[in-house]
Amino acid sequence: MESERMYGDKGEVPDGEYLLPIGKAHIAREGTDVTIVSFNKMMKVALAAAEELAKEGISAEVIDLRTIRPMDHETIIRSVMKTSRIVVVDENWPFGSVASEIAFRVQKDAFDHLMRPAARQSKADTPLPFAPAPIEASLPSVSRTVRAVKECMYLVK
Amino acid sequence: MRTIQFREALNEAMSEEMRRDPSVFLMGEEVAEYDGAYKVSKGMLAEFGPKRLIDTPIAELGFTAIGVGAAMNGLRPIVEFMTWNFAILAADQIINHAAKMLQMSGGQFHVPIVFRGGNGSAGQLAATHSQSFDAFYANIPGLKVISPSNPYDAKGLLKAAIRDN
Numbered sequence: 446m447e448s449e450r451m452y453g454d455k456g457e458v459p460d461g462e463y464l465l466p467i468g469k470a471h472i473a474r475e476g477t478d479v480t481i482v483s484f485n486k487m488m489k490v491a492l493a494a495a496e497e498l499a500k501e502g503i504s505a506e507v508i509d510l511r512t513i514r515p516m517d518h519e520t521i522i523r524s525v526m527k528t529s530r531i532v533v534v535d536e537n538w539p540f541g542s543v544a545s546e547i548a549f550r551v552q553k554d555a556f557d558h559l560m561r562p563a564a565r566q567s568k569a570d571t572p573l574p575f576a577p578a579p580i581e582a583s584l585p586s587v588s589r590t591v592r593a594v595k596e597c598m599y600l601v602k
Numbered sequence: 603m604r605t606i607q608f609r610e611a612l613n614e615a616m617s618e619e620m621r622r623d624p625s626v627f628l629m630g631e632e633v634a635e636y637d638g639a640y641k642v643s644k645g646m647l648a649e650f651g652p653k654r655l656i657d658t659p660i661a662e663l664g665f666t667a668i669g670v671g672a673a674m675n676g677l678r679p680i681v682e683f684m685t686w687n688f689a690i691l692a693a694d695q696i697i698n699h700a701a702k703m704l705q706m707s708g709g710q711f712h713v714p715i716v717f718r719g720g721n722g723s724a725g726q727l728a729a730t731h732s733q734s735f736d737a738f739y740a741n742i743p744g745l746k747v748i749s750p751s752n753p754y755d756a757k758g759l760l761k762a763a764i765r766d767n
Contacts (some may be wrong), residue, residue, distance in 0.1 A: 446718070446720075446721035446722075446736055447612070447721060448724065449685065449720040449724035451751075452640045452720075453607055455603040455605050456611070457604065457605055457754060459754075463757075465758030466762065467746055467766060471755070484736070485736070489751075505690060511658060513740045513747040514739075514745065514747045537658035537736055539760065541741065542737045545738075557674045558624065575616050575726055575729070577726065580732075589640075
């Protein structure tokens with residue numbers, strides 16, 4: 446699954462042939478205070494939020510899922526055991542989403558490590574509107590992700 | 603290292619796998635003569651010819667069924683959807699046939715097929731063309747769902763997906 450918004454994005458690739466394993470997530474940024482999990486174009490939101498948080502001295506670990514199914518729960522759980530907090534940034538609707546699947550597994554396998562319940566930034570639970578302002582309000586954003594992280598850290602209510 | 607676009611990374615992945623394995627082919631709306639709706643398959647018709655770069659009618663259920671049948675008979679199709687929003691029309695083939703054939707045939711038929719295309723919102727495209735299907739298809743046993751965020755991941759994972767049985 447790609448994104449019409451990403452076809453023009455540029456990035457570095459090796460000259461030679463390589464394959465990446467299906468079902469393995471990638472730690473895109475290492476951190477110690479909170480785990481932010483995302484994938485596809487929402488990775489831009491996750492990484493920008495981590496950058497904003499860094500300015501305020503909050504160290505976010507950002508995991509790029511790469512594969513949704515089979516999901517690399519091991520990498521997520523290992524990170525949560527280190528940070529004790531998790532925010533999932535997911536463009537799916539909230540019900541039965543990638544975020545809710547991750548939240549289930551985190552509470553099942555890392556319950557004793559959590560300082561706060563898992564949090565998520567999902568798409569608003571409604572068909573996406575047409576006008577720009579309500580679209581912006583419906584999709585996960587950098588500012589709302591930053592706020593969700595701060596809520597996890599008891600810095601805002 | 604080279605710096606390339608996301609679409610070029612996908613193109614390289616498909617082209618390399620098609621050079622390596624003659625059973626791999628690409629089909630979908632406007633993939634051949636027009637170089638792909640988003641120019642992902644640019645230049646591939648010239649290299650691989652019309653037998654392996656197949657322009658389909660605007661009929662997702664039908665051409666997805668052809669892809670599933672081809673995979674059951676030993677080929678390795680890549681089916682491009684202009685976006686996953688249009689693949690709703692092909693959901694019966696993806697969910698009931700591609701995903702279940704291995705189990706329902708008692709292991710007789712593998713379906714090594716790749717479905718790919720744009721997913722999620724992309725500006726003011728309105729409600730029916732702005733949906734994310736990662737979680738939706740990840741709910742289906744028998745499917746693997748890959749959702750990369752950058753050219754490096756897209757190339758390496760698409761090549762792995764094409765080879766995956």
